[in-house]
Amino acid sequence: MSTEAKNSVGGPVDGSVGIVTPQSLHFDERVQFKSGDTLENFDVVYETYGTLNTAHTNAILICHALSGDHHSAGYHSKNDKHPGWWDNLIGPGKPVDTNRFFVVCSNNLGGFQGSTGPSSTNPSTGQPYGPDFPMVTVEDWVTIQSMVSDRLEINIWAAVIGGSLGGMQAMQWGIDYPNRIKHCCVIASTPKLSAQNIAFNDVARQAIRTDNEFYDGRYYEKDTVPSRGLRVARMLGHITYLSDDLMAEKFGRTLRDKKAIDFDYNPEFEIESYLRYQGDRFARSFDANTYLLMTKALDYYDPAEAHGGNLGRALASAHADFLVVSFSSDWRFTVERSREIVKAIHDNNLNVTYAEIEASQGHDAFLLEIPAYLDVFYAYMDRVYNELETLKEDLS
Amino acid sequence: MSTEAKNSVGGPVDGSVGIVTPQSLHFDERVQFKSGDTLENFDVVYETYGTLNTAHTNAILICHALSGDHHSAGYHSKNDKHPGWWDNLIGPGKPVDTNRFFVVCSNNLGGFQGSTGPSSTNPSTGQPYGPDFPMVTVEDWVTIQSMVSDRLEINIWAAVIGGSLGGMQAMQWGIDYPNRIKHCCVIASTPKLSAQNIAFNDVARQAIRTDNEFYDGRYYEKDTVPSRGLRVARMLGHITYLSDDLMAEKFGRTLRDKKAIDFDYNPEFEIESYLRYQGDRFARSFDANTYLLMTKALDYYDPAEAHGGNLGRALASAHADFLVVSFSSDWRFTVERSREIVKAIHDNNLNVTYAEIEASQGHDAFLLEIPAYLDVFYAYMDRVYNELETLKEDLS
Numbered sequence: 127m128s129t130e131a132k133n134s135v136g137g138p139v140d141g142s143v144g145i146v147t148p149q150s151l152h153f154d155e156r157v158q159f160k161s162g163d164t165l166e167n168f169d170v171v172y173e174t175y176g177t178l179n180t181a182h183t184n185a186i187l188i189c190h191a192l193s194g195d196h197h198s199a200g201y202h203s204k205n206d207k208h209p210g211w212w213d214n215l216i217g218p219g220k221p222v223d224t225n226r227f228f229v230v231c232s233n234n235l236g237g238f239q240g241s242t243g244p245s246s247t248n249p250s251t252g253q254p255y256g257p258d259f260p261m262v263t264v265e266d267w268v269t270i271q272s273m274v275s276d277r278l279e280i281n282i283w284a285a286v287i288g289g290s291l292g293g294m295q296a297m298q299w300g301i302d303y304p305n306r307i308k309h310c311c312v313i314a315s316t317p318k319l320s321a322q323n324i325a326f327n328d329v330a331r332q333a334i335r336t337d338n339e340f341y342d343g344r345y346y347e348k349d350t351v352p353s354r355g356l357r358v359a360r361m362l363g364h365i366t367y368l369s370d371d372l373m374a375e376k377f378g379r380t381l382r383d384k385k386a387i388d389f390d391y392n393p394e395f396e397i398e399s400y401l402r403y404q405g406d407r408f409a410r411s412f413d414a415n416t417y418l419l420m421t422k423a424l425d426y427y428d429p430a431e432a433h434g435g436n437l438g439r440a441l442a443s444a445h446a447d448f449l450v451v452s453f454s455s456d457w458r459f460t461v462e463r464s465r466e467i468v469k470a471i472h473d474n475n476l477n478v479t480y481a482e483i484e485a486s487q488g489h490d491a492f493l494l495e496i497p498a499y500l501d502v503f504y505a506y507m508d509r510v511y512n513e514l515e516t517l518k519e520d521l522s
Numbered sequence: 523m524s525t526e527a528k529n530s531v532g533g534p535v536d537g538s539v540g541i542v543t544p545q546s547l548h549f550d551e552r553v554q555f556k557s558g559d560t561l562e563n564f565d566v567v568y569e570t571y572g573t574l575n576t577a578h579t580n581a582i583l584i585c586h587a588l589s590g591d592h593h594s595a596g597y598h599s600k601n602d603k604h605p606g607w608w609d610n611l612i613g614p615g616k617p618v619d620t621n622r623f624f625v626v627c628s629n630n631l632g633g634f635q636g637s638t639g640p641s642s643t644n645p646s647t648g649q650p651y652g653p654d655f656p657m658v659t660v661e662d663w664v665t666i667q668s669m670v671s672d673r674l675e676i677n678i679w680a681a682v683i684g685g686s687l688g689g690m691q692a693m694q695w696g697i698d699y700p701n702r703i704k705h706c707c708v709i710a711s712t713p714k715l716s717a718q719n720i721a722f723n724d725v726a727r728q729a730i731r732t733d734n735e736f737y738d739g740r741y742y743e744k745d746t747v748p749s750r751g752l753r754v755a756r757m758l759g760h761i762t763y764l765s766d767d768l769m770a771e772k773f774g775r776t777l778r779d780k781k782a783i784d785f786d787y788n789p790e791f792e793i794e795s796y797l798r799y800q801g802d803r804f805a806r807s808f809d810a811n812t813y814l815l816m817t818k819a820l821d822y823y824d825p826a827e828a829h830g831g832n833l834g835r836a837l838a839s840a841h842a843d844f845l846v847v848s849f850s851s852d853w854r855f856t857v858e859r860s861r862e863i864v865k866a867i868h869d870n871n872l873n874v875t876y877a878e879i880e881a882s883q884g885h886d887a888f889l890l891e892i893p894a895y896l897d898v899f900y901a902y903m904d905r906v907y908n909e910l911e912t913l914k915e916d917l918s
Contacts, residue, residue: 161785261785321769321793322761328794329757332801335787336750338734354732361725362758365718373717379824387822389557389657391731391814394821397717398724405728418787425790426783428775 142209143175143200143217143224148240151277157269160426163260167249170274171240172196172232175216176224178280181521183514185280186222187271188212188231189288189295192363192420193412196233196240199224212289214495221503226511227284232274236262236419244415245346257343262419264291264427268298275306285309285510289492290459291420294427297467300444301429309510310446314456314492316463317437317470318428323458326366327421330359334414343415352414357405359417364404369455369488373397430470437466438473448478449506451499453491479506538605539571539596539613539620544636547673553665556822559656563645566670567636568592568628571612572620574676577917579910581676582618583667584608584627585684585691588759588816589808592629592636595620608685610891617899622907623680628670632658632815640811641742653739658815660687660823664694671702681705681906685888686855687816690823693863696840697825705906706842710852710888712859713833713866714824719854722762723817726755730810739811748810753801755813760800765851765884769793826866833862834869844874845902847895849887875902 148171156166173196178185188198190211199216201209216222216229233241236259244259251258275283286307288296293315300310319327334340337355341348365373377397381387384394393399433439448471452464461482471478481502485491491499544567552562569592574581584594586607595612597605612618612625629637632655640655647654671679682703684692689711696706715723730736733751737744761769773793777783780790789795829835844867848860857878867874877898881887887895 163785318775320766321773321775321791322764322766324775324791325757325761325769325793325797328789328797329754329761331787332757332798333729333754336754358725358729358732358754361721361728365721365725368718370716370718373721377717379714379717379720379827387557389559389818389822391727391818393724395717395720397721401721401724402728422785422787426785431775 141217141219142213145203146173146175146197146200146210147202148173148196150240151274153273155273157266157273159260159266160263161261165235165242165260168235168242169240169246170232170235170242170270171237172230172274173198173200173210174231175199175229176227178228178278181518182280183282183284183517184227184511185278185283186227186229187275187283187286187299188216188222188229189267189271189286189292189299190231190234191288191290191292192417192424193408194292195237196231198231199229211493214493214500215503221500221507222287223507223511227507230274230278230280232271234262234267234420235270236416236423238413238416243413244343244419245413254344254346256346256415259415259419261422261426263423264294264298265302267295267423268302271295271299272303272306281306283307284514285311285507287311287313288315289313290315290489291424294424297441298427298429300446300448301441302443304443304445307446308513309449309506310444311449311451311506312464312467313449313451314453314459314464314489315467316459317430317440317466319425324425326362327425330362331418331421333358333362334418337414340414343418345414351409353409356412356414356417357402357409360408360412361401361405364401366458367488367490369457369486371455372486372488375486437470441470441474441476444471444474444476446476448476449502450478450480451483451492451502452481453483453485453487453489453499455486456489456491458489537613537615538609541599542569542571542593542596542606543598544569544592546636547670549669551669553662553669555656555662556659557657561631561638561656564631564638565636565642566628566631566638566666568626568670569594569596569606570627571595571625572623574624574674577914578676579678579680579913580623580907581674581679582623582625583671583679583682583695584612584618584625585663585667585682585688585695586627586630587684587686587688588813588820589804590688591633592627594627595625607889610889610896611899617896617903618683619903619907623903626670626674626676628667630658630663630816631666632812632819634809634812639809640739640815641809650740650742652742652811655811655815657818657822659819660690660694661698663691663819664698667691667695668699668702677702679703680910681707681903683707683709684711685709686711686885687820690820693837694823694825696842696844697837698839700839700841703842704909705845705902706840707845707847707902708860708863709845709847710849710855710860710885711863712855713826713836713862715821720821722758723821726758727814727817729754729758730814733810736810739814741810747805749805752808752810752813753798753805756804756808757797757801760797762854763884763886765853765882767851768882768884771882833866837866837870837872840867840870840872842872844872845898846874846876847879847888847898848877849879849881849883849885849895851882852885852887854885
């Protein structure tokens with residue numbers, strides 16, 4: 127594979143993969159989820175960037191987090207203002223270099239952006255699934271991603287990469303499909319949620335589920351959305367994604383477009399205005415049932431649980447090489463959580479590269495252009511690529 | 523004063539002040555608040571424990587926090603299951619020893635437990651004030667407390683003591699009435715809220731204010747309450763009162779009365795059940811408009827702001843001795859915030875006793891029976907008492 131290869135979806139433009147078009151796969155088969163529920167006849171929407179080599183060895187799977195989707199890099203149109211959510215990481219000349227790798231990112235089941243989810247029509251009723259959509263777990267998503275891999279004729283991923291909830295999926299790939307993954311990159315993640323993490327999730331869920339417009343999840347049929355609950359949920363979530371220090375630095379106690387306090391309930395401080403804006407934007411664009419499902423998948427994930435709480439034993443099947451990255455100011459999934467993952471990998475005598483990045487941005491840091499973080503990723507992905515090249519020479 | 527003196531409200535029973543009866547003061551005068559709004563004709567409800575000595579020198583003022591009130595110690599009836607909110611600290615033989623001191627605790631204006639607040643009848647309309655109740659600040663509460671002091675003929679407080687939002691009031695007493703306060707005890711408090719603190723408060727307020735039953739604060743007239751919003755606000759608040767470690771230790775990922783996950787939206791984990799219970803209980807008993815006012819008073823407090831951000835200069839008028847206490851696991855008002863207060867006191871060459879208590883309970887620690895914390899309080903209040911005794915000898 128030449129480093130001059132063009133990616134398949136628009137060509138490198140200013141370090142971007144350019145304009146990308148989502149694709150979709152339909153599955154007729156019946157899948158049973160961890161909950162025991164089943165689903166048949168479903169779609170998975172995905173995007174690809176870069177070119178799959180003839181040996182099908184240069185494929186990278188990107189797993190998305192709570193509010194992410196399949197659109198991880200590039201733009202959907204010329205007028206698209208924002209690129210995909212991990213555009214800092216993925217593109218020509220970027221750490222996940224689309225001149226070298228064929229990158230795949232699919233939207234998890236339960237989403238609302240094209241993959242079948244609560245807002246999709248339930249063929250047995252002709253109405254949206256709503257609350258009848260199965261509770262999907264990290265393990266289920268990995269199963270579905272393995273089915274996507276089969277369809278794309280990718281037998282082995284050069285790497286599976288994910289941040290936060292996506293990092294859980296990457297880790298589960300290492301556990302469930304040890305022969306299909308060479309490198310496992312677990313970024314800003316955790317082997318399980320803490321009680322505090324679950325607590326925040328449940329407050330968010332209660333805000334949504336007690337919204338008058340929620341209608342037990344059947345709001346589609348009422349032609350409404352529980353936007354007030356979703357707004358509060360997102361405002362709360364947003365606090366946990368940022369660090370205390372970053373908020374202090376970025377907002378502090380700066381007043382909102384005024385010189386003195388007004389003593390009313392309009393935003394007095396910038397931070398209030400910022401959070402309400404974020405909440406409003408999210409409530410207009412995100413599906414509440416998807417949000418509920420994603421937070422539940424986070425809560426449920428605990429691979430060590432079936433092994434008496436021993437994460438090392440949970441990872442006994444794995445034999446990928448690992449990259450684990452944590453961020454100093456991330457108080458949602460702290461560096462200690464990543465160290466637990468590193469310890470469990472060590473317990474199995476597997477290779478692991480671990481980086482604790484000094485960054486003030488909190489959990490959100492994993493999405494941002496932080497030089498020390500990108501440097502680690504460049505170096506690691508160079509190694510992944512060099513292994514592919516060595517393999518090619520060995521074969522030739 | 524004899525240490526055998528009985529307190530005035532029931533006598534020492536098992537270290538308790540016993541049965542107490544709230545009292546009330548009516549004020550006819552017009553008071554102007556920091557916001558510019560005024561109020562006339564209002565009531566302040568309060569409780570007292572112990573006996574005021576003839577020289578009126580042994581009085582202690584207790585200032586309450588967000589969800590507190592005037593009932594800081596003892597019981598309201600024989601069947602009362604829970605004592606006042608600071609019963610661990612106040613009582614015969616306790617750190618704030620009611621055999622030695624005359625303890626006063628009044629309910630802040632804006633409350634709903636007897637002091638005039640949004641749920642009280644506005645004489646000019648015959649309806650509850652609701653959103654027309656003035657926005658009250660820490661400084662306003664201190665003004666009102668000084669009026670209560672006058673009525674009770676207490677010219678000088680031996681100590682003003684408060685935790686959290688109550689600590690802000692104690693500090694403001696030190697600033698506004700330096701000649702009326704000998705000791706100022708600021709517990710688990712902060713000189714101002716951080717952006718993150720304000721953010722959490724605003725999420726809570728938005729949950730309440732966007733509840734369909736809020737009716738712009740005029741829910742009394744609709745014979746309803748915004749209980750769903752208040753429930754979410756309290757659930758969220760509760761997370762910030764507990765430490766991550768304590769939640770992990772107390773709840774972890776323990777399931778709620780079951781052996782396996784149910785994959786539904788009922789509480790799966792103990793922590794969900796606990797928080798929802800706390801939220802439900804609070805929503806049944808607390809007034810939403812009071813909650814809004816209290817969180818705004820927290821947001822607004824920033825004595826340094828008028829002094830270019832210099833807290834030392836804000837405290838220039840003070841000449842009390844100070845006790846400052848913080849708790850290691852308090853992430854709402856961290857030890858660093860208390861150290862800022864200590865520094866500002868040092869800057870003014872005032873006496874300060876500072877204790878950072880190792881405790882896992884988070885912000886809530888200030889309400890709990892933690893031996894190292896109570897020891898500090900015993901020692902400090904001994905000093906306060908011994909000064910009174912010395913003074914008495916000097917006078918005799």
